[in-house]
Amino acid sequence: MEAVRRWRSDWRYPTALLCSYGFFSTVKPLEPFLIPYLTGPDKNLTTEQVNNQIFPVWTYSYLCVLVPVFLLTDWLRYKPVVVFQCAMLVITTALLLWTESVAAMQVMQFFYGMVTASDVAYFSYIYSAVDLKRYRKATSYSRTVHLLGYTVGSVLGQLSVSFNLMSYKNILTFTLVLTAIALLTSLLLPMPQRSMFFHQRRSGQKTAAEETKGRRDGTVGATEHSSKSKTSLEEVRRERAEGGEMRNDAEKGLEGKRPVAEEVDESVVAQSCSQVVLQLWRDFRQCYSSRELLYWSVWWALATCGYNQTVNYVQVLWDHVQPSQNFSIYNGGVEAVSNLLSAASAYSVGFTEVRWEQWGELALGGFSGLGAVALFLMTFIGNIWVCYCGYIIFKCLYMLLITIAMYQIAAGLSMERYALVFGANNFGALALQTIITSIVVDSGGLGLAIIPQFTIYASYFLAISVVFSLRGLYSVWRVRRNKKEATLPDSEEPPDSEEHGFEIQATKL
Template identity: 25%
Template sequence: MAPASYYLSHKVMIIIGAFGLSLTYLLAWCGQSLVAMQTMQVMYGFATSSRLVFSSYIFLLVLEEDYQIMTSLTQTVSLLSFVLASELGQLLALTDSSYEIYFIISLVALIVCCASTFLLPADSSSCSLSYLNRLGNPSKGWTATLKETWGGKSLKILSVWWALAFAGVSLVQNYGTTLFDAIDSHSKFNGHILAISEAGGSLGSYCAIYIDKFSYRSRQFIYVLGSSFMGIICVLMGVYTKIWGAYLSYVVICTIYRTFSCLVSVQCGRLLSNGQFILLFSVNNFAGLLIETLLQAAVEVVGLSIYSQFIAFSGLFFVATAIFITFSCIDCRGDESNKYVLTETGPEGILTADT
């Protein structure tokens, strides 16, 4: 998606992604062969990846001071739409509606989505020309671009947190209903809890607008707090075998993650020096998916119980916490060293340090 967005523009890729998602539903509805289903899976992967293009597209359109507001509002609306769709699906299920009704409603919504993409403003990236020139020499161009994109230490640390937290919460969501069934296979509230978790996430995404200034001042501390809380909650889901406790833990961990995902994507965007937002988003999410896949394969091979799996998942959050604590200590030592140098060198040293 990164090079395609610069060759064809972000808007074009969003349009193609919307039509790809419509084609996915048409194949799922009308396809009758294995090849059709396999094609549908490929189209779905392509279409969902265009969401990353939309996230970076927003950063190209607005001023830096509006990054947090626009990111939070778009994610809030997206999650609320998921809540409405989930509850509508629950209502249709109670009335024994056919699958055709689900597909018709989905296709109507997607047709509106496809039409609205043409109304989006055109994007223009000031660095796209230099980016394409670098790709004239693929090996040198990609290497130089990647080094330039992740040039700062803070951006690298935040990207690691992004990938680990993404992987951890994705695993929690993938195995959440399995945990619910293991605790109480007769519960009829699983679908509602999934919807409530997204509603909590939408609230957290909106609250990120007001937490943004605090997160900027606190530096790494707020991420240490967030990842440690998610790790503790994940452990509780593995040891506390009461259905309502599992429900509450699931909602809380999803809410915390959605809040922090808004914060970390904006902070990464602000630290980016070359404007390669789509490259940043793509690589960080790919890293998260890779970690998720490897851990999921590991727990399946080992044959852990569903409860032990959640304890294993908590390790991702605790690793992220440990990384941030380590770098926070290093930063603190660096600050103390700078203070010592300033004291010894006097006013001239202060001028040099600030510069």
Template identity: 45%
Template sequence: MGCWKQDKSYTWTFPTLIVCLYGFFCMMKPSEPFLTPYLTGPDKNLTIDEVTNQIFPVWTYSYLVLLFPVFLITDYVRYKPILLLQGVSFIITWLLLLFAHGVAAMQVVEFFYGMVTASEVAYYAYIYSVVSTDHYQRVTSYCRSIPLVAGFHRKDVSETFPAPDKVVATVCSDGPSSCQEDKGSAPADRGPTAEQQPDKAKPQNHVLRVLVQLSQDLRDCYSSRKLLYWSLWWALATAGFNQVLNYIQVLWDFRAPSHSSAVYNGAVEAIATFLSSLTSFVVQYMKINWDLFGELALGIFSAIDAGSLFLMHFTTNIWACYAGYLIFKACYMLLITIATFQIAVNLSMERYALMFGFNNFVALVIQTILTVVVVDSRGLGLDIVTQFLIYGSYFAVIAGIFLIRSICMLVSSQCNRKIARSCKEHPNHAEHESKEQIVTGYTTWL
């Protein structure tokens, strides 16, 4: 298997710096924590029911519809056109938010914001195409933490990088061979390689060939159980996180109505993003066997997230709600940072956008189901307090899945060590080989 060698004249620090600067300035949105009071205030004069059940769900639906074509296009044309699309969508979003009025206009705002978030995949995928795998843990930590320092949310992207076809990165690791191959050393800004295309192929079959190739890549990459389970957590947790983020201000406004009490949404969001930035930043210093203890971390911190959401449901104190949100967001950002570099280190450069985009697509499908069933007036249309009971239960299920699986993995690992020690002490006993085969088979199944 060939490996790409990093160009010695090009280091990881410059592209990481540019990405982080873009993310920092892109995320300067101090007004966002007050979006719900703004929409329900005298300027827009919308009701809380219109905001909750008619306007906010549009973001989820548009994000779902747009994400799949966006990450497919990103995989084909690469990152810069997608970043330009995101920038234009940001401008339209804020112009409409400032000058437009009415439910329909605010639904259009949510649509363009869906385009912004659908393009987010380019930010986190691009950096891996310009640095070697040796720096994945560090650059993931930086790129996740720096945008959080800037605002009250997380977002995207860089644009003044050297083209990916000028950069060669090390992509060898122990992932699936189809995901680790150097793809014939094809430039990253190009589509399928010449070897992947039949000679004299008809132009009308080009799109079909690309889709077939992408489906094969997804199948091969998800055949790795490590990638599969990290991606499963990514999709499940991101769906719940986005849902909470979308409706947390509605809960705050219910606990402490902005028209009759002092609100500290901005301060709480600032603290939450600072803590999230801090947890994302410290990931680079964590020297842990993620293969063995990674899923245990997913289970433990998902359980903490569930507890935070239950706290927000049962308490009537706005300060307890604020505290629960701080814990919830910090834990999620810690885990998503770990999940991002754990997935990236097992992928080839050409498939970051595809993998990240598909994980987000699955997350959006799950989130859409939650929105339709729990929030939308055409579904159950539950009140905001009951919604958070559902979200807490949802994260409790996620925690249960990964805690059970991690315990099984740890028990299996312990059994393997005991058998190995026993074999060293009694090398002639054939029964040890049989036991080892059973445990190895169980571990492989996990």
């Protein structure tokens, strides 16, 4: 029993459970073949219905629930939202399996929008469940397993379709079993005791320096847990100082143990909703006060919008170039290869010695231009293998650049509000994506066919490339000019007299 208790208190326990949940919830063998399934004999839907009436619902629902889910994630402390995400995934899979009409598929897309909006809980949970010094490993494990799940799902789907191992409905049934396992795993996750805004370390509204000091001062002793609900914060601090020097887990490194929650009234230690909103706004303004960070965030929002549109509708393009009902398709293999190469390209960023603050914006422009070229080739060549290769190149380039952007933004933040900045960038991308979807894709707007759609997406990335290439060239020129001005006086001898100082100034002029 002692060994079990030590294992449950170790940082590996929540990490292993979260990775298990991430794996089983992302193994989706049918996802690369969703268009053939919906337009085939199982559902008998047309490509126009899927493209212009069903898929846009996901974008709208995602936008509507993203902000509420973000706040609920923090208020409920992550785990309930993770469980909710998996429950919505079960409903999505069941609707996809047992319903057929356009309206039912639209409802399915609405539930799937809630699933994707809840991803913020999955990627944020680990930071409240493990110690600070374990962040890097825990993040690496959870993200790697997440990508591995998609890769395994794509491979299983391709093998099942190519060798007729299972029908589409049997694949969905298998997915439903895996999702049920993920739901059970989510229920076993330990409940975090803190969050970013609503449930901090029971210290009211503290600054980051005060929170750090509080972690060093120790936690509340066992005799102080019966504090009255009207006890003031000053009395709590005084009692903490008198209650002995119990070391904190963050200082001691007790492998993930968390302090017991103090029984202090929520009106004293918790922030109200209005205070949280005000704090959010203050943090938001401070985080985006850096002009360089703002440029990276703008690229993030613009590129993510175009990437989501491309990934969402690329199967429609593939089905247009080579109809799935008449030819063998390899969508699953392409997705698996693109995921693996994307992971490799993102991983390589950590081993690339480049001054991204100088060359980063130029890289954003140049690689975005290559992505635009890949999209143009996919659109106009009309060969399925060109489409597959173009998609792999496009996805790898995006994953490479978004990794650089995440690193630069995280390195440039003046405060630890990564989830806030990343969430705001994704919200901006989703808002722009909603506008594009309602105008270009939705049957209530232009309702364009797939070739005009991808022409717009390719042109969109070309515009991003031009803007950031120009901005990158300006940044390189400015850095070199500043460096030249900074090194010029260093080459001169220090002025020993007033006359020599005047000579140096005259030389500058």
